[in-house]
Amino acid sequence: MQARIYIFAVAVILLALASLPLTLQFPSSAQVSTFIGPRVWPLLLTVLLLLFGGALLVMTWRDGRRRAQQPLQDGIVQHAISPDDLPTGASESDTGEAPARTLALAATRHWWLMAATVGYTLLMSIIGFVAASAIFTLLCTLLLGARSWLVIVITVVVAVVLMQGVFVTLLGIPLP
Numbered sequence: 001m002q003a004r005i006y007i008f009a010v011a012v013i014l015l016a017l018a019s020l021p022l023t024l025q026f027p028s029s030a031q032v033s034t035f036i037g038p039r040v041w042p043l044l045l046t047v048l049l050l051l052f053g054g055a056l057l058v059m060t061w062r063d064g065r066r067r068a069q070q071p072l073q074d075g076i077v078q079h080a081i082s083p084d085d086l087p088t089g090a091s092e093s094d095t096g097e098a099p100a101r102t103l104a105l106a107a108t109r110h111w112w113l114m115a116a117t118v119g120y121t122l123l124m125s126i127i128g129f130v131a132a133s134a135i136f137t138l139l140c141t142l143l144l145g146a147r148s149w150l151v152i153v154i155t156v157v158v159a160v161v162l163m164q165g166v167f168v169t170l171l172g173i174p175l176p
Helices: 002-023 040-069 105-127 129-143 149-170
Strands: none
Touching (some): 002 040, 002 105, 105 129
């Protein structure tokens, strides 16, 4: 499990580092007629990705060292259940558990969210900011576990209204 967290943290850091030069090419607020320039938001997200990815990497490394150095308490060895631990004659289908090699949505949700973000970025130039944002919000709401259609619709509508209101009305930044 720790290897997956390391891979995810490194992927987040690499994404941030790859995005940084592109983000710095956006004009600053001094170069445009808006209060906050187009560079501020992507640069803030890129820096946060870099910081949070680095923090996740450090915390995972620290927790791994702590577990390795921690003595076993009360002589009890903790381990995962293996197929050998099942009662005689029992199989994985008897326990109701899927095989370990099957990746569930919950185990890969972070990768799906990253893929949705890349898709959102690509879709934005094709169908526009507002429509791509509505689709992205819908997909993320579903990926994060919302099942009530009323909640999903309210979330999408509120997100689109907030994006439109903040960028166009409040900040005066025209949306593509």
